[in-house]
Amino acid sequence: MRVVDVFPDLLGTYGDGGNAVVLAQRLRWRGMGAEVVRAPSGSPVPASADIYCLGGGEDGPQAQAAAALAEDGSLARAVAGGAVVLAVCAGFQIVGATFAGADGRPRAGVGLIDVASRRGTGRRAVGEILVEAPEMGGLLTGYENHGGVTELGPGVAPLGRVLAGVGNGTGGATEGAVAGRVVATYLHGPVLARNPALADHLLEMVVGPLPALADPDVEELRSERLAALGRGWRRRQRTASGGAGEGRRHGGRGVPLAPRRGDHLEAR
Amino acid sequence: MRHLPARSAVAAPLGLAVAAASRRLGRGSGSVIGGRVTLALDPGALRQLAGGHALGLVSGTNGKTTTTRLLASALATAGPVVSNQTGSNLPAGLVAALAQAPAGAAGALEVDEAWLGHVVEEVSPVAVALLNLSRDQLDRVSEVRSLGARWRAAVAGRPRLRVVANCDDPIVAWAASAASQVTWVAAGQAWRLDAGGCPACEARIRFEGEDWSCPSCGLARPRPEAWLEGESLALAGGGRIGFRLGLPGRFNRANAAMAAVLAAAMGVELDKALEAMATVGDVEGRYQVLTLAGPRPLRARLLLAKNPAGWSELLDLVSPPPAPVVLAINARVADGRDPSWLWDVPFERLAGRPAVATGERRRDLAVRLRYADVCHQVVEDLVEAVRRAGAEGTSAGSPDDGGASATVDVIANYTAFQDLRAALLARGAR
Numbered sequence: 145m146r147v148v149d150v151f152p153d154l155l156g157t158y159g160d161g162g163n164a165v166v167l168a169q170r171l172r173w174r175g176m177g178a179e180v181v182r183a184p185s186g187s188p189v190p191a192s193a194d195i196y197c198l199g200g201g202e203d204g205p206q207a208q209a210a211a212a213l214a215e216d217g218s219l220a221r222a223v224a225g226g227a228v229v230l231a232v233c234a235g236f237q238i239v240g241a242t243f244a245g246a247d248g249r250p251r252a253g254v255g256l257i258d259v260a261s262r263r264g265t266g267r268r269a270v271g272e273i274l275v276e277a278p279e280m281g282g283l284l285t286g287y288e289n290h291g292g293v294t295e296l297g298p299g300v301a302p303l304g305r306v307l308a309g310v311g312n313g314t315g316g317a318t319e320g321a322v323a324g325r326v327v328a329t330y331l332h333g334p335v336l337a338r339n340p341a342l343a344d345h346l347l348e349m350v351v352g353p354l355p356a357l358a359d360p361d362v363e364e365l366r367s368e369r370l371a372a373l374g375r376g377w378r379r380r381q382r383t384a385s386g387g388a389g390e391g392r393r394h395g396g397r398g399v400p401l402a403p404r405r406g407d408h409l410e411a412r
Numbered sequence: 413m414r415h416l417p418a419r420s421a422v423a424a425p426l427g428l429a430v431a432a433a434s435r436r437l438g439r440g441s442g443s444v445i446g447g448r449v450t451l452a453l454d455p456g457a458l459r460q461l462a463g464g465h466a467l468g469l470v471s472g473t474n475g476k477t478t479t480t481r482l483l484a485s486a487l488a489t490a491g492p493v494v495s496n497q498t499g500s501n502l503p504a505g506l507v508a509a510l511a512q513a514p515a516g517a518a519g520a521l522e523v524d525e526a527w528l529g530h531v532v533e534e535v536s537p538v539a540v541a542l543l544n545l546s547r548d549q550l551d552r553v554s555e556v557r558s559l560g561a562r563w564r565a566a567v568a569g570r571p572r573l574r575v576v577a578n579c580d581d582p583i584v585a586w587a588a589s590a591a592s593q594v595t596w597v598a599a600g601q602a603w604r605l606d607a608g609g610c611p612a613c614e615a616r617i618r619f620e621g622e623d624w625s626c627p628s629c630g631l632a633r634p635r636p637e638a639w640l641e642g643e644s645l646a647l648a649g650g651g652r653i654g655f656r657l658g659l660p661g662r663f664n665r666a667n668a669a670m671a672a673v674l675a676a677a678m679g680v681e682l683d684k685a686l687e688a689m690a691t692v693g694d695v696e697g698r699y700q701v702l703t704l705a706g707p708r709p710l711r712a713r714l715l716l717a718k719n720p721a722g723w724s725e726l727l728d729l730v731s732p733p734p735a736p737v738v739l740a741i742n743a744r745v746a747d748g749r750d751p752s753w754l755w756d757v758p759f760e761r762l763a764g765r766p767a768v769a770t771g772e773r774r775r776d777l778a779v780r781l782r783y784a785d786v787c788h789q790v791v792e793d794l795v796e797a798v799r800r801a802g803a804e805g806t807s808a809g810s811p812d813d814g815g816a817s818a819t820v821d822v823i824a825n826y827t828a829f830q831d832l833r834a835a836l837l838a839r840g841a842r
Contacts, residue, residue, distance in 0.1 A: 153609070158753075160755075162755030169783050184616075185616055202556070204614050207614075208609060208614055271749070289750060337779055337783065361778040361790075362782075364778070364790075365778070
């Protein structure tokens with residue numbers, strides 16, 4: 145398995161390079177070979193890899209990365225050939241059709257998925273975020289830090305539903321996007337470090353069903369993060385379910401706050 | 413106190429009185445609240461109080477407090493010195509320090525990166541040292557590149573300002589090149605992940621050995637006038653000045669080089685400046701070795717790192733395996749609320765050392781260490797974490813002083829460092 149960390153020099157500002165490390169280690173711990181390839185800008189993007197990871201970055205480097213990826217073409221060809229993509233924050237915006245450049249004007253994305261991002265009009269979304277994503281490993285915990293909002297096109301499903309935080313920011317409490325083998329999100333943490341079920345989901349898209357791994361460290365981290373959010377969140381949830389309608393950002397269903405042991409998905 | 417306009421003459425003493433009250437109430441040194449009161453009463457207080465002092469400012473992501481301390485020790489060879497040595501580096505902290513300055517004292521002032529422009533405008537310094545810029549507290553502070561642009565604006569159009577700048581950091585070099593007078597020092601920047609894109613034109617910077625250049629716009633590493641060579645500071649004119657420091661690490665020698673050249677710009681001879689720095693043994697508790705008494709006395713060397721670049725430097729400094737190491741992480745506002753940066757720190761280099769994770773975000777750290785294949789335990793209590801590591805060190809047979817005590821390296825980020833040092837002192841460590 146080859147995992148490419150795409151342009152860590154441009155899209156490595158928020159620690160998202162950890163996602164590639166998590167993917168590779170989780171395969172190695174199961175006795176399989178895995179290699180992380182750091183692919184800096186200025187050189188061709190490796191053509192034959194199994195998973196490509198794109199992370200968050202500043203406005204200028206984001207525009208540079210989008211232009212370089214469009215010109216290089218390897219990423220789009222790899223996706224057409226069945227590669228999996230995890231795109232985070234600026235990476236999420238880059239794999240879409242358009243996003244706002246540093247000057248606020250729209251720039252062309254790589255167009256791997258039908259989403260469009262623009263500058264938000266409100267405050268920058270900064271803080272802990274909790275997302276319910278039943279098909280992607282249950283509850284996703286992370287940290288968001290973005291000024292952009294992202295609209296999903298008709299063929300694109302959200303990654304999950306926002307229980308606390310902002311997410312895509314376009315109404316409907318959606319977070320992230322999933323289309324084919326591209327998974328995109330605003331969650332840092334890095335997202336795969338905090339949500340091993342999502343990591344295993346991506347790996348299983350490539351290698352098929354995997355045995356569960358014991359993760360005591362990450363289970364404790366998830367419990368702590370969920371508990372830190374949970375106090376305020378549970379309160380809002382009670383209020384919301386007591387009313388006639390369901391609060392837009394509050395889950396009405398009982399979602400277990402404690403992480404489930406080995407809560408990754410069934411093979412799909 | 414020297415003559416001040418009426419408003420500042422009232423505001424500054426009132427600020428001092430509030431600071432004294434705050435100290436008596438046990439709310440810290442009181443410097444910041446006193447400064448805030450002064451500024452609230454007189455928004456022009458910083459400008460007024462700075463008058464009559466020759467000031468050297470120090471700014472950058474890493475090394476501000478230490479460099480300021482080294483500069484203060486160098487300036488002290490020539491006369492009285494005022495310095496904000498508690499690290500209160502926003503305008504209120506500067507006001508508090510200057511309000512207590514002896515008449516005519518030279519100043520060594522640390523300034524927050526984001527406030528440099530405002531402070532330069534207010535205090536008209538003689539010289540400014542620009543150390544480095546890298547990612548830090550991403551949830552609240554401007555991103556690295558925009559800080560560089562603000563620095564550039566801060567030093568431009570000031571014909572009398574002397575800028576001492578690190579030529580090894582492309583963002584710093586770009587910012588400083590807008591100044592009329594620059595002395596370039598090769599202070600190093602091992603951390604290059606934030607300098608990949610050219611700050612001037614966004615093309616990709618090419619690094620070759622210690623050199624760097626932009627193939628597109630021609631921005632390139634300026635030729636340094638001072639650099640480190642072995643145990644010396646080498647000068648473009650051909651001189652070499654050997655010097656020793658009480659502080660460990662290559663990065664502190666680089667801080668000393670920056671401080672010495674800044675001191676020289678303020679009238680202190682380079683060799684005298686460097687000689688004076690040898691007496692600095694710890695800086696606000698950083699690099700301090702505290703001993704916990706007990707049947708087996710335990711020594712803890714306290715190291716502070718706030719961001720990936722700083723951590724990366726310290727991971728090279730800690731004792732080799734199998735010596736144990738304590739790592740303490742918080743994510744309060746002053747630390748940055750998002751600890752994702754832990755994944756930018758090459759913790760893999762700790763392999764072979766038993767590690768103890770502590771601090772409020774010890775669990776994020778534990779996950780990071782697991783993925784770095786570093787053996788670790790997680791301990792909530794800060795002092796217990798140090799003791800546990802000491803026990804590991806004993807069983808691992810780490811070098812100690814004649815078998816009587818073990819030494820543990822402790823690396824902590826900002827508020828975790830303060831908590832841990834306070835906890836050790838509260839339990840009788842000296």
